[in-house]
Amino acid sequence: MEFPEDFNQLELLNSHGDLIPRGASSMWAGSKDEEEEAEDEEMEHSEEWYLQKEEALTDKPKELILWAAENNRLSTVHKLLTADPSLVHCSDEDGYTPLHRAAYSGHVSVVSALISGGSKVNPRTIDGWTPLHSACRWSHVAVASFLLHHGAELNAQTNGGLTPLHLAASHTSSTKTDSAHTLELLLSQRHLRAGLRSSSGETAGDVARRSGPHHFLFEMVEDCVNALPVT
Template sequence: METDQTSECHESDDGNKNNSSRNGNIFTNNCNLEDTTALEDETEVEETLNSQNKDDGSKIEGDKDGETSSKHSSLKDDMNAYILRASEKGRYDIVEKLLERDPKLLNATDADNYTPLHRSVYSGHVEIVKLLLSKNAKVDASTIDGWQPLHCACHWSQIDIAFLLLQNGADINAQTNGGLTPLHLAAATSCKSILEMLLMNRYLNWNLKNAANENPCQVSKCSSKNFYLFEITEDRINLLK
């Protein structure tokens, strides 16, 4: 459940999935795969890929007792976990290898519906974000709390990534389950540049309100030193009327 404009991400107080990338425990995110061995290097991935190939071949024999089906499901779970973790950890080589082998992994999700794009966005891995977008990753993919990748980028002040997402069709006015827009999240931070970028966007609706009936300007006034940017923008808009 969402709380306020600065603590909405599911199971996290700071917009990051369980705050894992901040405490060094990269591989303890809730993926329904807690018993899976942590991804260390390409060798482990290669072994899993080889196992997947053998499993695919065994299906020709039929599945008499369910073992093949169970094994295939387990391998699929492993692959999903690998790309999610590699995206968060910044392992471009592994993400690329996994997508080459199975393009469907592009839209893999964990228990909270975070995708590889979400994870690479909030961790700040620009090159992986570019790779995923080049493969047509869904920029409007939503977590169970309604967070799209752009929300994560704005909450974590990832301005270069936010710009990339907007270039690739992200909705600047998308609202989470709690009514938060990317601007609400940026307004609550101390990052001037990302707030300026959003305020200059011609498609921005800065009057949308969150569940607390607050617009981004009100959020900024209460929690940020950058409130003056809203006043400057409003003055410019009035001059154009």
């Protein structure tokens, strides 16, 4: 899929967010079969199903650790890293590492295990996404907090200039409390640069006012007016 250089990435996220590359196969040009497969993956599965999947990937350790990180298979992640610590740095064709996978799926324990196992905290996908971008896009506030405490780049920008704050602001709802909590977490960070603009010229505050119910939270980072008389 090709886009002009000045296209608005956030508008595309809102309209086609379900097609963001997640995992071993990019779904930007997804077919109906791929969409159905993605829906099936979101369903709850039995332990037997997970064990069968792991067995099928036994001879493909890179694919297995990526899958295990995404599916919260902590014991499998530990086992794989014990056998081959270098697996923590592998990635899929879109540049997503095990840490990205765990971050966008909201698995704090797996995120912790991967970082303890030597994972870089700020690896980049081919589109410039860090794990913090992924956690904030899907409102996983606990993961975002953990990553920030371990050196995640708060103001990192994607190839399109999007910061974690842009992504948190673009994916909010009044019924999903974690979306507000994710914004509060980012806005409370001392070194936040809330005025950074995307390639389309928008700040995260602009995005929040346009697309979300929590734009009032950005008052936390607005310049204060000094009401005291000048002496």
